[in-house]
Amino acid sequence: MSVVIGIDVGGSTTKIVGFRTDGEKRELIQPQLVRANDPITATYGAFGKFTDENRLSIKDIDKIMMTGVGSSYVKRDLYGLECLHVPEFNAIGLGGLYISGFNSALVVSMGTGTALVHASANGEMNYLGGTGVGGGTLMGLSKLLLSAESIEHIEDFASAGNIANVDLRIKDITAGSSHGILAGELTAANFGNVSDVADKPDFALGIMNMVLETVGMVSIFAARSVGVSDIVLTGNLTRLAYCREKFDFFNRMKEMYGANFLIPESAEYATVIGTALYGFR
Numbered sequence: 001m002s003v004v005i006g007i008d009v010g011g012s013t014t015k016i017v018g019f020r021t022d023g024e025k026r027e028l029i030q031p032q033l034v035r036a037n038d039p040i041t042a043t044y045g046a047f048g049k050f051t052d053e054n055r056l057s058i059k060d061i062d063k064i065m066m067t068g069v070g071s072s073y074v075k076r077d078l079y080g081l082e083c084l085h086v087p088e089f090n091a092i093g094l095g096g097l098y099i100s101g102f103n104s105a106l107v108v109s110m111g112t113g114t115a116l117v118h119a120s121a122n123g124e125m126n127y128l129g130g131t132g133v134g135g136g137t138l139m140g141l142s143k144l145l146l147s148a149e150s151i152e153h154i155e156d157f158a159s160a161g162n163i164a165n166v167d168l169r170i171k172d173i174t175a176g177s178s179h180g181i182l183a184g185e186l187t188a189a190n191f192g193n194v195s196d197v198a199d200k201p202d203f204a205l206g207i208m209n210m211v212l213e214t215v216g217m218v219s220i221f222a223a224r225s226v227g228v229s230d231i232v233l234t235g236n237l238t239r240l241a242y243c244r245e246k247f248d249f250f251n252r253m254k255e256m257y258g259a260n261f262l263i264p265e266s267a268e269y270a271t272v273i274g275t276a277l278y279g280f281r
Contacts, residue, residue, distance in 0.1 A: 016034075116222045163206065212240075
C-alpha cells in the first residue's frame with residue numbers, strides 16, 4: 001500500500017490530505033490544516049504533523065502533489081520526495097466532483113476571492129473566471145467597520161444582527177405580496193436601507209450577506225453559461241453557519257434561479273483533496 005499526499009499552500013493556512021492506495025482502491029486520510037504565514041514553514045510543518053499523526057514513513061509515500069499561491073516557493077524535494085505542482089483550477093474541479101459525487105458541476109472555491117470552475121464529466125476543468133469578493137472582503141470590511149479581526153468575532157456579531165436594519169429588500173419597495181413571500185425577502189440593494197439604529201451586529205450580518213449573495217449570483221450566471229444546474233460550494237467560507245442558511249434560501253428559490261447549491265462534507269478541503277487526486281491522472 002502506498003500514499004499520495006496533496007498539499008495546498010495558501011497565504012495564511014496550509015492544508016494537507018492523503019490517499020492510501022491499494023490497486024484501484026483509494027482510502028482518504030482525514031485532511032489537516034496548519035496556520036503559518038511563511039509558505040516553507042507551513043509546508044514542512046503540515047507535512048511533519050500529518051505524517052506523524054498518521055504514522056506514515058517516507059517509504060510509505062509515493063507522490064507529493066502541491067498547489068496554492070505559496071507552493072511556488074517550494075522549489076526543492078521534500079525529504080527527498082519530489083514535489084509535483086498542480087494547476088489550482090484543476091484541483092478545485094477534481095476536488096469538488098469528488099466530495100459532491102457529481103459527474104459534472106460548477107465548482108465554486110470561496111477563498112480570499114472566489115474562483116469558478118466548470119468540472120465536466122469528460123474530465124475537463126475549465127476556469128470560467130471569478131470575483132474579488134470573497135473571504136478577504138468579509139475580513140477587510142469587518143476590520144474597517146467592526147474592528148473585528150477574527151472570523152469567530154464576526155460570526156458572534158452577526159448572530160445578533162437584523163438584516164432589515166441594513167439591506168433594502170423587495171418587500172420594502174413593493175406593495176402587497178404579489179412577488180410571493182420568499183421573493184419579498186430578496187435583496188434589492190445591499191446596505192441600501194441602513195437604519196439610524198443599526199449597530200455592529202447588523203453591519204456584520206450585512207457584510208456577510210453581501211459577500212455570500214454576490215458569490216451566489218455570480219455562480220448562478222456562470223452555471224447558466226455552461227448549461228449546468230449543480231453548483232458545488234467549497235472553501236473556508238462554507239464553514240460559516242450563515243453560509244448554509246443563505247444557500248438553503250437560494251435552493252428554496254430554485255424555480256427562479258434554476259440552481260442546486262450543495263455544500264458537501266469536507267467542503268473546505270476540496271482543493272487539497274483535488275490536488276492529491278491529480279496524482280492519479
